[in-house]
Amino acid sequence: MEIRLRSEFTEDYRKVETLTREAFWNVYHPGCSEHFLVHEIRRTEAFIPELDIVAERDKQLVGHIIYTRSKVITTPHCSFETITFGPISVLPAYQRQGIGSALIRHTLSIAKQMSFRAIIIFGDPSYYRRFGFRSASDFGITTADGQSFDAFMVLELYEGSMKGISGVFQHDPVFNVDPEKVAAFDNTFPVKEKRPGETLVGLPGGPSQSAR
Ligand SMILES: CC(C)(COP(=O)(O)OP(=O)(O)OC[C@H]1O[C@@H](n2cnc3c(N)ncnc32)[C@H](O)[C@@H]1OP(=O)(O)O)[C@@H](O)C(=O)NCCC(=O)NCCS
Numbered sequence: 001m002e003i004r005l006r007s008e009f010t011e012d013y014r015k016v017e018t019l020t021r022e023a024f025w026n027v028y029h030p031g032c033s034e035h036f037l038v039h040e041i042r043r044t045e046a047f048i049p050e051l052d053i054v055a056e057r058d059k060q061l062v063g064h065i066i067y068t069r070s071k072v073i074t075t076p077h078c079s080f081e082t083i084t085f086g087p088i089s090v091l092p093a094y095q096r097q098g099i100g101s102a103l104i105r106h107t108l109s110i111a112k113q114m115s116f117r118a119i120i121i122f123g124d125p126s127y128y129r130r131f132g133f134r135s136a137s138d139f140g141i142t143t144a145d146g147q148s149f150d151a152f153m154v155l156e157l158y159e160g161s162m163k164g165i166s167g168v169f170q171h172d173p174v175f176n177v178d179p180e181k182v183a184a185f186d187n188t189f190p191v192k193e194k195r196p197g198e199t200l201v202g203l204p205g206g207p208s209q210s211a212r
Contacts, residue, residue: 003099004056005106008064012054013042016064021189023089030194033182034087037175041066046172048083050114051107055090055099063090065103067111068174070120072141074167082118082154083111084171104131108157117161118154120169125150132156140166 008016017035024032041047046068055063070084085107090099108131111119120136121128133155137148139162152169156162 001057003062003102005053005102006056007049008052008054008066012061013039015061016054018189019061019064019091020087020089021186021192022091023095024087025192026195027197029197031186031192033177033179034089035189036182036185037177038064038066038087039185040174040177041068041172044068044172044174046070046174051083051085051110053103053107053110055103057094057099062094063099063103064088065107067107068172070169070171072120072165072167072169074165079170080165080167081116082120082169083116084120086121086123100127101130108155112157116157118156118165120152120154120171122151123153125153128153128155136169141169142167144168144170 017039020038021032021035024034026032042052048067048069051065051067053065054061065085065088067083067085070082071079072082073079085104088100088103090103108119119133120141121133123133125133125135133153135148135150136142136152136154139154141152141154142148143152154162
């Protein structure tokens, strides 16, 4: 069945938040906050509308990816612009059919055309390495508290684009979600049972917030 990728429109917003909630619900922890995160990201200056893409199948929204501007602080007075995707969601019934990969590959191509130089994310390396992501530690890039770990990854959008760039990664403050605001937002959706999550690794906006 054919997948259609297109920009997200304002009238898709609630449907996309619902599909994000369905994709993340109870995956990393009881409930999820990613639908709230998507809602908030669109209102920030860090939001990149050209990289806000939905996947449709049979005229139904089944997947979504969203990007924000981020940076690597290279010296006390300098930074290097990067971008970050996440949350990325595919409705459970449509997972493992190539839709997530299609959303990623399509937006990598747009990001290159827009002359962005690199993408930095937090996510499962076994999934993201296939797109060319490498460990942030290969580039000397750390989190604010000096950490580097497998789930923290960088993709150069053209060869050598991160050469000589090292420092501290900083994503937009929108990822520091307030649990009370998440709960209030979630109350506007139909009730769903919360159960302990099964996975611990996530992407920015996810369980570790820094890694989603
Ligand atoms: C992650 C997600 C967007 C992938 O989309 P998808 O359409 O299911 O993925 P694709 O069909 O393109 O790719 C399937 C492959 O990815 C792997 N994969 C899917 N989700 C994965 C995950 N969270 N971690 C690691 N691998 C994953 C599958 O095992 C499969 O591997 P294979 O090709 O070796 O068999 C989707 O599964 C999803 O929405 N998950 C819940 C929300 C979430 O966790 N989002 C991202 C957090 S990393």
